[in-house]
Amino acid sequence: MGTVSNCTCGVCGTSFGVRSGGGFFFDLLHCDICGKSTTVSHEELGEIHLGYIKGLRVPYAIARAGLDARIQAQYTGPVLTPDEYTAAAEATLAPCECGGTFRYAAPPRCPTCRSTEDQWTVGLNNVSMIVD
Numbered sequence: 519m520g521t522v523s524n525c526t527c528g529v530c531g532t533s534f535g536v537r538s539g540g541g542f543f544f545d546l547l548h549c550d551i552c553g554k555s556t557t558v559s560h561e562e563l564g565e566i567h568l569g570y571i572k573g574l575r576v577p578y579a580i581a582r583a584g585l586d587a588r589i590q591a592q593y594t595g596p597v598l599t600p601d602e603y604t605a606a607a608e609a610t611l612a613p614c615e616c617g618g619t620f621r622y623a624a625p626p627r628c629p630t631c632r633s634t635e636d637q638w639t640v641g642l643n644n645v646s647m648i649v650d
């Protein structure tokens with residue numbers, strides 16, 4: 519589950535929604551140039567994600583502990599480290615329309631001036647939960 523916060527950019531004054539946090543069943547990535555967000559589901563990642571869960575040896579999330587224990591017990595494919603997992607997952611995504619690359623480490627950016635989070639005011643009363 520992730521959240522959407524309404525933010526106002528302190529540089530250009532644009533208001534926009536920012537999605538943050540991945541979910542139990544998907545990951546959230548941002549474009550390394552424009553900051554646009556995209557998600558990739560663990561189901562789409564298939565063996566890439568199974569190999570990562572296998573390598574964790576603890577549940578990825580408590581809410582899905584039963585599923586993770588089953589993967590760890592039954593999956594026999596290659597084990598991926600967190601670094602190998604992020605590199606492999608990033609490689610499955612098409613480039614952003616701006617020409618950038620979607621990456622786990624890239625921050626969200628203002629859609630108008632591309633400032634980052636430290637320049638924004640977050641509307642605390644205006645957070646909506648996404649139910650996945």
Ligand SMILES: [Zn+2]
Nearest residue numbers: 549552614616
């Ligand atoms: Zn982009």
Ligand SMILES: [Zn+2]
Nearest residue numbers: 527530628631
């Ligand atoms: Zn801005």
